[in-house]
Amino acid sequence: MAYSDTPEQSAVINWKGRHLVVNAFTGTGKTTTLVRYAQANPDQRMLYLAYNRAVRDEAERKFPFNGECKTSHQLAWMKFGKHLKPRLTPNLRVSRPLNRTIHF
Structure with missing residues (x-):
């Protein structure tokens, strides 16, 4: 099966700018x-x-x-996780649910 790029795909593949965000519907490629x-750009790093x-x-x-x-979580953890890790409680579990309603 031969694959040919759509004009939109070609525009992305041939992009020479610094930043590129691709936003499209599910299943569009x-x-x-x-x-x-x-x-096509082995000398460029991408995320x-x-x-x-x-x-x-x-x-x-x-x-x-x-x-x-x-993932977005991994990206956030790389930046902020080392600062937050000491403040996290390992193996945190709720031992008894609260019997009250919190109103906002």
Whole structure:
């Protein structure tokens, strides 16, 4: 099966600017297009930001070496996690639910 890029995909793959955000509906080929961009630009590093771990894991299998795949949580943790980790309680569990209503 031959694959040919749409004009929109070609515009992304051939992008030479500094920043690029691709926003499109589900199933329109965003990941495929960005993989092709990464393959066409091996000297450029890129970040693929996924909304969950399953999507990130799938993207990691597809992207070449210059594409880094992260979830938004991972990205936030890299920046702020080291500052918050000492304040987190390990293995926190609710031992007894509160028997009151909190009104806002």
